[in-house]
Amino acid sequence: MRRALLSPPACRDLRALRAAVAGRAVLVTGASSGVGEATALRLGAAGATVLLLARREARLREVAAQIEGTGGRAVVIPADLSDPASVDGAARVVLATAPVLTGVVSNAGRSVRRRALDGAPRADLERLLAVNVTGPARLLLALRPALGQSVGQSLGAGSVVVNVSSVSARHVGAPRWGAYQGSKAAFDLWMQAAVAEWPGVRGASVYLPLVRTPMIAPTRTYRRLPALSAAEAAEVVTLPFVRRVVRVAPWWLPGAEVAGIVCPGVLARGLAWAERVEARLERRA
DSSP states (O other), rough: OOHHSSSOOOOOHHHHHHHHHTTTEEEEETTTTTHHHHHHHHHHHOEEEEEEEEEHHHHHHHHHHHHTTOOOEEEEEEETTOOHHHHHHHHHHHHHOOOOEEEEOOOOOOOOOOOHHHHHTHHHHHHIIIIIIHHHHHHEEEEEHSSSSEEETTTEESSSEEEEEGGGGGGOTTTTHHHHHHHHHHHHHHHHHHHHHHTTEEEEEEEEOOOOOOHHHHOOOGGOOBOOHHHHHHHTTTTTHHSSSSOOOOHHHHHHHHHHHHHHHHHHHHHHHHHHHHHHHHOOO
């Protein structure tokens, strides 16, 4: 059952990944933990020079030490994507360190599961838009001079921007997930439109199913659901480096998207019912 539900195409051949990225620079955001950390380690094992960007400098240095311990090269770039000045400073460091980027893995993100009215006083939407949309977009715009110039051995000239998204960005809106779903969908569309304007740059959206990372830990329901490991997710995220794809997703996601178009009312009523059941259970707890 787990394999049937969690089956996005993936790059499991490290030799193929090495042919695409060895000796080349790749930026990974959100590289201090979870999918970002696992992706950075995999790229480092394949011989890439990995630029590690996240808020927690101490954790980034631990990841860099792991990469360098196996003979790889890593550069630590502490930055907060919700702070425009921090983003601009990080972009200057990236451009000075790696004037040519083979790839950017836009993985950093924030998740909040809360009702919209409860989240308004905590500025959930504003905070998630800053980390999941405007910060990553500002970074990519600043890095444009380094994109589209590299020469890959397997996929020809150019660079790839990999947006690590979620299957939830493609299906109908779910109660308590409005800020997260909305922000992930917004950046996904923005990225696709932006890279279409940039010669030599290819965009690839990776719609991951549930992944067992610290980000999902606060949601108790997820503890009982099947999930990819971070290492398995990293194999999915690195597929666009070895195959010219613009979309990577589980086999069942197109069906969920069609259902959202054909029978949105049925799905909406089902989700509303699930929300009422959860609310009753919370009142009894």
